[in-house]
Amino acid sequence: MSESPKSSSFIAKGSVATKDVRKKYLNKSETVKLIQEIKTGIKPQWQSRYIILVGLATGLRFSEILALAWSDVDFKNKTIKVTKAYDYTHTKKIQKTKTESSKRIISIDNDTLVLLKQYKLATQINQSKYVFLDKNLESLSNNAVNKSLKKACQRAGITEITFHSLRHTHCSLxxxxxxxxxxxxxxxxxxxxxxxYQIYGHVLDELEQRESSKVDDMMQLLYNA
Structure with missing residues (x-):
């Protein structure tokens, strides 16, 4: 099911990220190119591509995506329920989310849902209740998905990012x-x-500067009306 071999790294609990994410997300035009590249010729056996698209569309952590069950995906109301995570490094088991606040229900766009429906129909033979885990709770590794993402970025001619950067990209956009x-x-x-604010303060600062210029433009229009 993979375009890359397996490996992994997972931290179930952790502190707030302190690294600057300024260079670790895609802008809008790069994101469009990545989506187009990922969707081109997509096949159910290329599971990593579906994982990447879900990550980009939701901002979910890799562990949260792997723990998704089909019952968590509400195709009618266009939502995804996050209630658990998957320890893909050590126990290979479903466990609690990173924090209590990580439990949430979020909206998901129609285009991604359509792809998930197609993926579900094509993989129902596996008879797993999970979207990306098989009956034995086996999954693609974080390393394998990262390799797939890196190759997609190269083909699209955009900045190479890691899977976690999809979360940063989602938030920044x-x-x-x-x-x-x-x-x-x-x-x-x-x-x-x-x-x-701690993680994305620089993005908010940039947006604030842009909004400030809008105020200047508005006042100029008022003075010259």
């Missing part, structure tokens, strides 16, 4: 679209808005 930061924080499963 929402911020630039003017989505409420409180909503974004809950969508990402952060326990407080301050965590979101």
């Amino acid at each position: 929402l911020i630039y679209q003017g989505v409420n930061i409180k909503y974004i924080s809950k969508r990402l499963g952060h326990s407080t808005i301050s965590i979101t």
Whole structure:
């Protein structure tokens, strides 16, 4: 089912990320190119591509995506329920989410849902209740999906990123679209808005500068009306 071999690395619990994510996300045009590349010729056996698209569309952590059951995907109401995570390094078992606030229900776009429906129909023979885990709770490794993502970035001619950068990309694009930061924080499963500010402060600062110029433009229009 993989385009790459297996390997893994997972931290079930962790502190707030302290590394600067400034260079670790795609802009809108790069994201469009990546989606087009991933979708081109997509096949159910290329599971990594579906995992990448879900990560980009939801901002879910890799462990959260692997733990998704089909019962968590509400095709009618276009939502995904996050209630658990998958320890893909040590126990190879379903466990609690990273934090209590990580339990959430988020919306998912129609295009990604259509692809998931096609994937579900093609993989029902596996008879697994999970989207990306088989009956033995085996999955693609984080390393395998990262290799697939790296190759897709190369083919698309864009900045090479890791899977976790899809989460940063998702959040950054929402911020630039003017989505409420409180909503974004809950969508990402952060326990407080301050965590979101801590990680994505530079994006918010850039947006604030852009909004400031809008005020200047508005006042100029008023003075010259």
